[in-house]
Amino acid sequence: MTDKQERILSCGLQLFAKNGYNATSTSQIAKAAEVSEGLIFRHFKSKEGLLHAILKEGQQKIDQLYANVINETEPKSVIKNFLQIPFLVPQTEYNFWKLLFALKWELDIDNSVNQKPINIVLTKAFEQLSYKEPDLEAAFLVNYLEGFTSAIVKGDGVPDSNLNAFLQRKYML
Template sequence: MYLILGNPLAHPPHRVMITRRQHIANVALQLFGDKGFENTSTQQIAKAAGVSEALIFKHFGSKDQLLDFIIKSGYQRIIEHNRGGLLETDPLTFIHSVIDLPYKLVLEEPHFWKLQYRLADREMAKQQHERFMRPVPARLRVAFEQLGYPEPDKETRLLLLLIEALWKIEANKTDEHVREMLDFIKRKYEVQR
């Protein structure tokens, strides 16, 4: 069964067909991001999605399995969508693309990153985040080496700490100056070459 989303009167028509399963996952993602996993019931998801609670269990088995699906499919989308930026060969451009990553990712998928922040201590979320970030430290170290930084390991660790903190701040909208801070960090790396 497919759902048609969008305005059928729009010119040109902008309609997207998604499965009920994906629709349930999208609604659950938004609710989990806004209210938290523990504070969102399958009954609330069913009501917001316009489906029966039984259909949620039919598609996902349990609320935990629904969450696992959301996390895995979210990281799949993010990896697919950001693959090009992480393959950049120019060292400074690569460093800048990593610096821009927190703002870009949260802007594209705010509910996913808000949820990811809320699930920081959940093993599945940690594993998927580590898988997503796995190639970045080694690539950053090489980029800093190529640019002649005397301590590429420390520069890599420092930048990754900053990136980690800034995506969490951006996901929670606790500081409106994240974009400004990311631009400042980019200028720091341009100047210190």
């Protein structure tokens, strides 16, 4: 991975996140990365190739984030860690999350593959805590977190921890 290659990835992420995939041209990326436009196509074949390279790089970070939930065994900690997810994202990675949310609508790139195992683990946790309808409890929280994450990534400020503290009380975590 050369220096210019990294700059293309970085500037590509930045511009895609800020202005959207379709509204960002390869010439803009080249100019921002101080690189000839042709180099983008030499390294990534196409504009879409560049996008997927960017996504692949970020996927590791997502997996790492979800690992705290999936690898946890104690049911209360599963729920607690799940609700903590948005607070574990460093602000430097907000661009990547912004891009993910946008792509869900702009193209049909859906990242919900990772959400199925989360849902299962979460359901199991509520089950162990003797909740009457564990699957619906899980679905409820998953939808909440989607909305919450969307809001903080959109506003790109530090997430409000009051709501999280409130939920920890509510669910006695």
